Amino acid sequence: MKITPSFLLPILLFHGFNLVLAISVDDNQFVFSGFSGANLTLDGTATVTPDGLLELTNGTTQVKGHAFFPTPLSFHRSLNGTVQSFSTSFVFAILTNYPNLSCHGIAFVFSPTNNLSTALAAQYMGLTNIDNNGNASNHIFAAEIDTMQNVEFQDINNNHVGVDINGLHSVESHYAGYYDENDSFHNMNLISGDVMQAWVDYDGGITQINVTIGPIDMSKPVRPLISTTYNLSDVLMEPSFIGFSSATGPINSRHYILGWSFGMNKPSPAIDIAKLPKLPRLAPKPRSKVLVILIPIATAAFILSVGIAVAFLVRRRQRYAELREDWEDEFGPHRFAYKDLLHATDGFSNKHILGSGGFGRVYKGILPKSKLEVAVKRVSHESKQGMKEFVAEVASIGRIRHRNLVQLLGYCRRKGELLLVYDYMSNGSLDRYLHYEGNKPVLDWAQKLQIIKDVASGLLYLHEKWDKVVIHRDIKASNVLLDKEMNARLGDFGLARLYDHGTDSHTTHMVGTMGYLAPELIHTGKASTLTDVFAFGTFLLEVICGERPIKEDAHGNQILLVDWVLDHWHNGSLLDTVDPSLQDHYNVEEARLVLKLGLLCSHPSTNARPCMQQVVDYLEGDTQVPEGPELASTHQSLNELVLMRNKGFDPYIMSYHPSSLVSFGTISDLSGGR
Numbered sequence: 001m002k003i004t005p006s007f008l009l010p011i012l013l014f015h016g017f018n019l020v021l022a023i024s025v026d027d028n029q030f031v032f033s034g035f036s037g038a039n040l041t042l043d044g045t046a047t048v049t050p051d052g053l054l055e056l057t058n059g060t061t062q063v064k065g066h067a068f069f070p071t072p073l074s075f076h077r078s079l080n081g082t083v084q085s086f087s088t089s090f091v092f093a094i095l096t097n098y099p100n101l102s103c104h105g106i107a108f109v110f111s112p113t114n115n116l117s118t119a120l121a122a123q124y125m126g127l128t129n130i131d132n133n134g135n136a137s138n139h140i141f142a143a144e145i146d147t148m149q150n151v152e153f154q155d156i157n158n159n160h161v162g163v164d165i166n167g168l169h170s171v172e173s174h175y176a177g178y179y180d181e182n183d184s185f186h187n188m189n190l191i192s193g194d195v196m197q198a199w200v201d202y203d204g205g206i207t208q209i210n211v212t213i214g215p216i217d218m219s220k221p222v223r224p225l226i227s228t229t230y231n232l233s234d235v236l237m238e239p240s241f242i243g244f245s246s247a248t249g250p251i252n253s254r255h256y257i258l259g260w261s262f263g264m265n266k267p268s269p270a271i272d273i274a275k276l277p278k279l280p281r282l283a284p285k286p287r288s289k290v291l292v293i294l295i296p297i298a299t300a301a302f303i304l305s306v307g308i309a310v311a312f313l314v315r316r317r318q319r320y321a322e323l324r325e326d327w328e329d330e331f332g333p334h335r336f337a338y339k340d341l342l343h344a345t346d347g348f349s350n351k352h353i354l355g356s357g358g359f360g361r362v363y364k365g366i367l368p369k370s371k372l373e374v375a376v377k378r379v380s381h382e383s384k385q386g387m388k389e390f391v392a393e394v395a396s397i398g399r400i401r402h403r404n405l406v407q408l409l410g411y412c413r414r415k416g417e418l419l420l421v422y423d424y425m426s427n428g429s430l431d432r433y434l435h436y437e438g439n440k441p442v443l444d445w446a447q448k449l450q451i452i453k454d455v456a457s458g459l460l461y462l463h464e465k466w467d468k469v470v471i472h473r474d475i476k477a478s479n480v481l482l483d484k485e486m487n488a489r490l491g492d493f494g495l496a497r498l499y500d501h502g503t504d505s506h507t508t509h510m511v512g513t514m515g516y517l518a519p520e521l522i523h524t525g526k527a528s529t530l531t532d533v534f535a536f537g538t539f540l541l542e543v544i545c546g547e548r549p550i551k552e553d554a555h556g557n558q559i560l561l562v563d564w565v566l567d568h569w570h571n572g573s574l575l576d577t578v579d580p581s582l583q584d585h586y587n588v589e590e591a592r593l594v595l596k597l598g599l600l601c602s603h604p605s606t607n608a609r610p611c612m613q614q615v616v617d618y619l620e621g622d623t624q625v626p627e628g629p630e631l632a633s634t635h636q637s638l639n640e641l642v643l644m645r646n647k648g649f650d651p652y653i654m655s656y657h658p659s660s661l662v663s664f665g666t667i668s669d670l671s672g673g674r
């Protein structure tokens with residue numbers, strides 16, 4: 001019996017009591033209770049940490065690490081003899097960042113070489129590679145602690161111990177656990193992060209290999225986990241290195257050896273458990289019961305509140321979303337934030353509705369910052385086409401300022417919607433005073449005349465006094481608003497253009513309201529200042545007569561107010577048309593003049609109509625001169641008109657319906673659906 005010289009190592013002592021290496025020449029054994037100062041041959045990721053832990057893999061994926069006893073050992077009694085008995089034990093732990101996932105494991109290995117650079121990581125555990133796995137020329141024996149189930153090696157599960165000869169396909173394996181003194185089996189979870197101990201024993205005489213594992217805090221189980229026979233004399237080379245191999249795959253586990261002892265032909269010395277280094281705390285610390293309950297609740301509450309916050313922000317974004325394009329920047333000052341308008345009108349609540357017309361609803365609002373009272377008109381507008389021109393126009397008409405025009409303050413654009421912000425007119429629209437049944441507020445003669453003059457002056461400004469000619473297109477009583485001093489102001493100017501721009505030429509909507517539409521407008525669809533004058537004429541008659549532009553005659557037939565007044569003029573009973581609610585409290589001369597002016601403005605022939613400047617002149621100055629040359633021509637044209645009508649000429653080719661007192665654009669929209 002000969003002990004090979006390579007095994008006769010000098011005893012190395014380092015660093016006082018931290019040094020736990022002890023190899024007895026006589027005993028053929030060694031023990032590491034911690035690895036501080038240990039002389040090991042390390043490669044790959046293997047290191048000895050300052051604490052004395054042998055760290056085989058360091059938490060990176062797809063790496064391998066080896067730690068070998070520095071000198072190879074001779075196990076054979078003679079050159080061709082049998083491998084001697086040996087026993088080894090080691091303390092290990094596997095740490096993983098995931099609760100139930102780890103890879104790949106640790107192997108205690110006998111190898112003819114400590115240069116396993118050609119071996120692969122992952123399922124090869126740093127022992128073999130795809131070419132040499134299982135090849136008898138490897139001369140490898142290993143006890144594997146495997147935490148992955150590799151089908152190619154017919155692993156039984158992802159938590160097992162196996163005996164490997166020359167390759168990873170175990171000759172014998174068993175799922176992890178131990179038998180207690182009563183022979184009942186206890187499962188162990190290799191990746192629990194717990195410190196565990198393993199024993200590998202070989203009986204050279206009967207070629208029996210026992211592998212046992214157990215928790216660190218108990219003595220070696222009597223019954224091994226695996227007991228198999230395999231003649232290692234046929235496997236191992238002389239001499240062989242002993243050590244550990246470990247590898248990670250796609251999961252970044254850490255594999256640690258805390259202590260190791262070995263004995264040839266005798267039991268391995270006991271590892272001093274008390275001296276073992278501490279594991280790093282990667283696994284979650286054991287939590288108190290309170291935290292175990294509180295943390296999930298807190299997490300859920302946090303996720304919930306983040307979710308709510310996100311939902312709130314998304315909703316808020318949608319709620320406040322506006323459309324804005326580069327070209328609008330030049331109109332910046334006239335642009336309102338949707339958010340402000342939303343706040344101003346309490347989210348466009350119904351109790352803020354002032355009224356609704358052909359273009360949409362109008363809401364009363366109070367601007368948050370300036371506390372200014374405004375009227376917000378919501379116009380739905382799907383067509384993108386023409387928007388630029390329209391907004392340009394909005395911006396330019398926003399510059400129009402006149403005491404008889406409703407001031408447009410600005411706009412806001414959203415998807416499919418345009419919001420126009422106007423000065424608020426506290427006394428509402430004129431049609432309320434003229435036509436509403438019940439206890440409507442009554443206007444006296446002076447007020448009526450003043451309203452007419454106001455509207456005329458507003459329209460004159462649009463037609464002739466401002467930079468550009470602005471055609472109103474929708475003059476009617478409901479578009480005349482009264483401010484708090486009862487000044488009449490013309491509203492809605494320019495808005496009609498929206499429909500013009502928004503549609504293509506062959507489906508041009510005619511904008512305006514039945515009864516106010518000039519005959520040539522119906523024929524050609526082309527608006528002009530003179531079509532405005534026509535509508536203004538009807539408006540004059542409407543105010544003076546207190547009748548709608550289309551009224552019913554004594555026989556219940558629909559007739560135009562203009563025709564009705566014209567008939568009375570012709571019959572010499574013009575003053576019978578004056579609003580009966582005035583009783584006799586009006587100026588007869590003024591009434592005559594205004595009625596005749598109304599008829600003149602609403603003359604079917606454009607040539608006969610005055611321009612707004614002339615209208616204002618009549619109203620302001622020449623009311624005292626009823627028989628001036630203009631009025632003579634009025635008589636003449638009106639006579640002509642009566643003559644034409646008596647010949648059967650009907651300037652209107654359309655029949656009227658009671659419902660026609662809404663905007664014409666609306667009617668055509670509705671009839672399309674019927």
Ligand SMILES: Nc1ncnc2c1ncn2[C@@H]1O[C@H](COP(=O)(O)OP(=O)(O)OP(=O)(O)O)[C@@H](O)[C@H]1O
Binds near residue numbers: 356358359375
């Ligand atoms: N600036 C404003 N101040 C106060 N009330 C307003 C203002 N603008 C509109 N209104 C009210 O809202 C109602 C609806 O206005 P809108 O101009 O939309 O309808 P309309 O003139 O009756 O019809 P159309 O849209 O065909 O011109 C008006 O009748 C009026 O009572």
Ligand SMILES: *[C@@H]1O[C@H](CO)[C@@H](O)[C@H](O)[C@H]1NC(C)=O
Binds near residue numbers: 012039040070071
């Ligand atoms: C470690 O052991 C090897 C082999 O016996 C030896 O060559 C080397 O000097 C030792 N290293 C230390 C630091 O003792």
Ligand SMILES: *[C@@H]1O[C@H](CO)[C@@H](O)[C@H](O)[C@H]1NC(C)=O
Binds near residue numbers: 044045058060
């Ligand atoms: C692990 O070791 C490898 C190779 O030695 C190195 O590249 C890597 O940075 C190490 N990772 C950590 C987390 O220490």
Ligand SMILES: *[C@@H]1O[C@H](CO)[C@@H](O)[C@H](O)[C@H]1NC(C)=O
Binds near residue numbers: 079080
């Ligand atoms: C050792 O074994 C080899 C072949 O296995 C044989 O050729 C040789 O003679 C043996 N030597 C001894 C001393 O038994």
Ligand SMILES: *[C@@H]1O[C@H](CO)[C@@H](O)[C@H](O)[C@H]1NC(C)=O
Binds near residue numbers: 099100
């Ligand atoms: C982990 O795996 C074990 C057995 O495979 C199972 O009983 C346990 O519920 C798993 N735990 C988690 C957190 O998935």
Ligand SMILES: *[C@@H]1O[C@H](CO)[C@@H](O)[C@H](O)[C@H]1NC(C)=O
Binds near residue numbers: 116117118
């Ligand atoms: C290990 O073996 C490879 C070839 O298989 C060689 O390239 C390398 O230098 C060897 N490493 C050591 C440390 O001897």
Ligand SMILES: *[C@@H]1O[C@H](CO)[C@@H](O)[C@H](O)[C@H]1NC(C)=O
Binds near residue numbers: 131132135136137
């Ligand atoms: C085993 O390895 C040897 C040497 O590397 C080689 O010659 C032989 O072909 C391999 N056998 C198999 C089955 O791969």
Ligand SMILES: *[C@@H]1O[C@H](CO)[C@@H](O)[C@H](O)[C@H]1NC(C)=O
Binds near residue numbers: 180181
């Ligand atoms: C084994 O059985 C004995 C007797 O039944 C009992 O006292 C002991 O606690 C058992 N041991 C274990 C580990 O269950």
Ligand SMILES: *[C@@H]1O[C@H](CO)[C@@H](O)[C@H](O)[C@H]1NC(C)=O
Binds near residue numbers: 208209210222
């Ligand atoms: C292996 O375990 C059995 C008990 O199952 C025991 O009798 C035998 O001595 C053990 N062999 C070694 C080498 O420890």
Ligand SMILES: *[C@@H]1O[C@H](CO)[C@@H](O)[C@H](O)[C@H]1NC(C)=O
Binds near residue numbers: 080082207231233
């Ligand atoms: C084991 O193998 C060796 C060499 O091949 C042989 O001498 C020995 O008798 C074998 N042992 C048993 C128990 O078969």
